[in-house]
């Protein structure tokens with residue numbers, strides 16, 4: 001068994017390096033074709049304005065794609081083992097000897113506990129967590145733009161550079177591949193389909209960016225999305241409101257995630273490569289206030305009353321207008337007093353008393 005686990009890990013690592021090699025080979029080849037064929041053809045036609053625009057836009061995309069990829073791949077996602085002196089009050093991991101601060105989860109691929117664990121990404125051969133989540137998401141965004149750009153502008157201009165005009169359409173690539181092969185020869189044919197593959201990948205990445213964007217808008221990681229959905233259903237079934245403790249509202253979540261407050265900061269930190277660290281330390285989640293979040297939630301759902309006399313089956317619940325907001329059980333800590341320093345909501349005195357009794 002131990003052997004097979006080890007083999008799986010070696011295979012996963014090998015797969016990771018293959019993914020990285022595929023990424024670098026394909027992207028650098030497309031950049032090479034841009035410079036060796038497309039840029040020259042545009043310059044030959046003396047279309048200088050077009051050249052300058054695409055030179056700046058294309059390089060901005062390439063720099064951002066590579067920068068965010070390197071940072072997401074090579075920077076540590078945040079390891080719980082490096083913060084054990086601060087994390088002694090938290091519950092123990094079942095798979096390794098470390099304590100797990102809130103939002104920390106164990107990655108079976110890396111066999112490590114990762115702060116604000118999102119997922120393990122084979123394309124980066126790394127975990128996505130507290131310190132590299134932004135790089136991962138920005139990489140996805142710039143890669144999407146880059147793929148769509150290559151699959152539309154690059155696809156057309158490559159044919160013009162090679163054949164003098166655009167000869168084939170997207171339809172031809174499905175119905176007349178042999179005509180393309182005859183006209184372009186093998187290297188041209190392969191390059192033509194690489195540009196089409198870029199378009200396909202770009203369309204798929206739009207879905208991925210949308211999916212991750214929705215979770216960031218809700219203040220969730222990929223793993224918390226699943227946990228929250230299941231737990232919210234359990235709470236609803238018992239007549240309680242579950243509020244995600246890390247949801248700061250749409251705008252608040254994005255500002256925290258990307259780390260900007262002003263428009264000039266947005267330009268410097270989001271549109272240009274930036275190594276700024278995320279807000280906080282990834283262990284404590286100060287500033288968290290479930291009452292604010294509950295207010296937002298109640299405004300949305302108009303639910304202010306619930307079943308009378310109902311008691312929650314959930315630890316950490318406390319009454320508000322007969323409803324109870326519950327904190328997720330996987331975030332319950334060993335020491336309730338220390339918990340309050342981390343993310344215990346501020347409750348009015350009478351409710352606070354009851355909530356202590358409930359525990």
Ligand SMILES: [Zn+2]
Pocket residue numbers: 093094095096097098105106107111112113
């Ligand atoms: Zn662990």
Ligand SMILES: [Zn+2]
Pocket residue numbers: 107108109110111119120121126127128
């Ligand atoms: Zn991992």
